[in-house]
Amino acid sequence: MSRTDGRGLVLDEKLLFERTDPGRIGYSLPTSDVPAASPDSSLLRQEITDFPELSEIDVVRHYTRLSTWNYGVDSGFYPLGSCTMKYNPKVNELAARLPGFAELHPQTPDHLSQGALELMHVLQQDLAEVSGFPAISLQPAAGAQGEFTGILMIRAWHEANGQNRHKVIIPDTAHGTNPASAALCGFEVLPVSSDGVLSKEAVAAVMNEDVAALMVTNPNTLGLFESDIREICELVHERGGLVYCDGANLNALMGISRPGDIGIDVMHFNLHKTFSTPHGGGGPGAGPVGVVEKLRAFLPVPVVVRDEEGYRLDYDRPQSVGRVKGFAGHFGILVRAYT
Numbered sequence: 001m002s003r004t005d006g007r008g009l010v011l012d013e014k015l016l017f018e019r020t021d022p023g024r025i026g027y028s029l030p031t032s033d034v035p036a037a038s039p040d041s042s043l044l045r046q047e048i049t050d051f052p053e054l055s056e057i058d059v060v061r062h063y064t065r066l067s068t069w070n071y072g073v074d075s076g077f078y079p080l081g082s083c084t085m086k087y088n089p090k091v092n093e094l095a096a097r098l099p100g101f102a103e104l105h106p107q108t109p110d111h112l113s114q115g116a117l118e119l120m121h122v123l124q125q126d127l128a129e130v131s132g133f134p135a136i137s138l139q140p141a142a143g144a145q146g147e148f149t150g151i152l153m154i155r156a157w158h159e160a161n162g163q164n165r166h167k168v169i170i171p172d173t174a175h176g177t178n179p180a181s182a183a184l185c186g187f188e189v190l191p192v193s194s195d196g197v198l199s200k201e202a203v204a205a206v207m208n209e210d211v212a213a214l215m216v217t218n219p220n221t222l223g224l225f226e227s228d229i230r231e232i233c234e235l236v237h238e239r240g241g242l243v244y245c246d247g248a249n250l251n252a253l254m255g256i257s258r259p260g261d262i263g264i265d266v267m268h269f270n271l272h273k274t275f276s277t278p279h280g281g282g283g284p285g286a287g288p289v290g291v292v293e294k295l296r297a298f299l300p301v302p303v304v305v306r307d308e309e310g311y312r313l314d315y316d317r318p319q320s321v322g323r324v325k326g327f328a329g330h331f332g333i334l335v336r337a338y339t
């Protein structure tokens with residue numbers, strides 16, 4: 001049994017059967033102080049071919065070494081491409097493993113999953129509070145899927161207003177997923193050169209009635225704050241477009257300013273960056289998306305709502321862009337973010 005992992009370590013471990021050393025034994029019993037008894041011979045096992053003979057410490061060390069092959073927060077952080085803001089506290093894992101959360105079947109009826117629904121509802125409110133967006137969907141499975149969901153909502157909004165805008169402006173500082181999401185939603189990507197920080201003039205030169213939205217990251221991928229963002233949002237709105245903010249770098253803003261207050265219409269959160277959840281090696285993630293009031297009707301279904309009878313999943317949303325992920329998204333990740 002051997003394995004080479006991505007860190008360049010060669011993890012070789014012989015099978016216990018290969019480590020056998022005749023005469024070794026894994027236990028030592030005290031001298032018996034009662035007469036020996038002979039069990040019925042039919043109960044005795046015959047010779048076991050090649051059964052390993054090992055000391056206790058051989059066995060303990062063998063299994064301990066094997067246990068280190070499991071990747072976990074004790075041996076490294078959960079890596080993911082360019083995402084560097086990583087902190088995965090173990091208390092999150094503890095919360096996600098609480099039986100009431102971990103063993104809840106996703107098809108449990110609403111009246112029997114009030115605790116889980118309440119957690120999602122409160123998390124929605126918390127994300128709304130820190131971002132300034134009144135409506136949140138927790139459903140998208142990652143930042144990129146949050147972008148996709150946000151752009152779908154922008155498209156649906158324009159369509160509902162009888163507009164056929166088919167371009168999205170994306171500055172050259174954008175993360176690669178931005179143009180990919182826009183293209184996947186059927187938009188033509190209109191790149192703008194930003195000189196590090198996007199200028200109002202650069203946006204003004206390309207913003208016309210063909211453009212559905214500007215997609216911008218703040219602070220951007222160069223680590224620079226988009227200092228003209230408020231004026232740029234005003235300009236895009238004046239010309240009938242919407243502004244999408246890639247919220248992957250929200251760490252730098254949270255608690256200081258709220259994207260919803262400065263003119264952004266849609267933003268995704270990378271919970272694995274700002275809210276200490278894992279999302280590495282292709283594992284499950286969560287990329288909730290927040291929207292301004294006029295886009296609320298387009299959120300994916302179901303939406304967690306609260307009424308006089310308690311919490312429930314609301315599917316009755318005729319303008320919704322539909323479902324983007326199974327059930328209510330990656331619930332275990334939401335529990336970690338809430339924690």
Ligand SMILES: Cc1ncc(COP(=O)(O)O)c(C=O)c1O
Pocket residue numbers: 080081082083142143144145175177217221246248249270279285287
């Ligand atoms: C700026 C930016 N936007 C979007 C994403 C995409 O997020 P995810 O990997 O969760 O899809 C990332 C992730 O690296 C990012 O850094």
